[in-house]
Amino acid sequence: MIFFELFFRFFFVGLFSVGGGLATLPFLTEMAEVTGWFTQTDISNMIAISESTPGPIGINMATYVGFQTGEGFAGTAGGFLGALIAPLGLTAPALIIVLAISKMLLRFRSSKYVEWVFYGLRAASLGLIASACLGVARIAFFSADAFSQSADFFAAVDYKSIILSVLIFLGVKKFKKIHPIVFILIAAAVGILFKF
Amino acid sequence: MKLLLDLFYIFARIGGFTFGGGYAMLPMLQKEIVDKRKWATQDELMDYYAIGQCTPGIIAVNVATFIGTKLKGFWGALFATLGVITPSIIIIMIIAAFVSGFQDIEAVTHAFNGIRAAVVALILSSVIKLSKKSIVDKITAVIFVLVALLSFFTDISPVLFIIAVAFISLGINMIKAKKMKGGEEK
Known part of the structure; x- marks a missing residue:
């Protein structure tokens, strides 16, 4: 049964991909080669769509690939089933593992050794988040395409995005009550209006 | 049961407005989970991110599972996790089934470029806020x-x-x- 296989293949991806949604990518590339369920073109479409829709990237990718696979075997209805099964397979191992760790953590919370480990880990974790922020900033503020065409650093800088980003940063500081969702919606509207 | 449904709904809302992966979820978690509902402290949130990064699976899902477990054990974990993945599944299903060339639609590109600028500002604010506790x-x-x-x-x-x-x-x-x-x- 193809849908069982789909579930278990994604279960294994979920079990072995560590460190965020894009970490699933090499596994998906391999899955495409081994099973022939979807093509490399599907994968590049999948990345583009996953990154321009809300939600965790790994889940978006699994849903898209699940749909393509299911559709290939049983038409649109199969696509919907596949789109449901793949992300559930992907999240199942993490759910089990994190549940176990979480219970242990609650029990050993007050242990001084746990506290000693987390003393440095919190700073490291924040460092990784800051690095992710730099990564988004690089894409948002700097066009690698424009730079490779003109080799002019300043022509490749996206000033509109920088201004929007600074304004939103000040907005967050000033209006602490406003929900982040509001800023995201404003930014989307500004992006469309001013053709970012 | 009320709490379980709340967990599902709050995480669905977070999942539905997270652009750019699990790290971009941080400002939303801070607002909803730490500031508004006090379901976890800043420290706990950082601990979950730290562990969520080195356990298998998607970071966003792992963090949701941690918070769900803390509040309501197994069922809490299940509802929070299903909540965070549900919007993705629905949106991608619709796009995969009915919209071809979604990523090439001009308005989508413009909107997303704007959103990216906002995401930088939002994550940076969160990092500054969290640094007081972590550093x-x-x-x-x-x-x-x-x-x-x-x-x-x-x-x-x-x-x-x-x-x-x-x-x-x-x-x-x-x-x-x-x-x-x-x-x-x-």
């Missing part, structure tokens, strides 16, 4: 800067940073404790 002395400041720069400029996996820092942190604190004990004896 407490010189050692943690050095760890923060080193990890941020190394992770940005190299391809080293986040998992390695977390594991290495876990051991370094434990070591430093053991030495500190030993010194203090030695001091007392004299």
Whole structure:
């Protein structure tokens, strides 16, 4: 049964991909080669769509690939089933593992050794988040395409995005009550209006 | 049951407005989980991110599972996790079934470029806010800067940073404790 296989293949991806949604990518590339369920073109479409829709990237990718696979075997209805099964397979191992760790953590919370480990880990974790922020900033503020065409650093800088980003940063500081969702919606509207 | 449905709904809302992966979820979690509902403290949120990065699976899902477990055990974990993935599944299903060339639609590109600029500002605000709790002395400041720069400029996996820092942190604190004990004896 193809849908069982789909579930278990994604279960294994979920079990072995560590460190965020894009970490699933090499596994998906391999899955495409081994099973022939979807093509490399599907994968590049999948990345583009996953990154321009809300939600965790790994889940978006699994849903898209699940749909393509299911559709290939049983038409649109199969696509919907596949789109449901793949992300559930992907999240199942993490759910089990994190549940176990979480219970242990609650029990050993007050242990001084746990506290000693987390003393440095919190700073490291924040460092990784800051690095992710730099990564988004690089894409948002700097066009690698424009730079490779003109080799002019300043022509490749996206000033509109920088201004929007600074304004939103000040907005967050000033209006602490406003929900982040509001800023995201404003930014989307500004992006469309001013053709970012 | 009310709490379980709340967990599902709140995480669905977070999942539905997270653009750009699990890290972009941080500002939303801070607002909804820490500030508004007090379901977890800032410290706990950072701990969950740290562990969520080195356990298998998607970071966003792992963090949701942690918070769900803390509040309501297994069922809490299940509802929070299903909540965070539901919007993705629905949106991608619709796009895959009915919209071809979604990523090439001009308005989508413009909207997303705008959103990216907002995401930078939102994550940066969160990092500044969290730094007060996570960066407490010189050692943690050095760890923060080193990890941020190394992770940005190299391809080293986040998992390695977390594991290495876990051991370094434990070591430093053991030495500190030993010194203090030695001091007392004299």
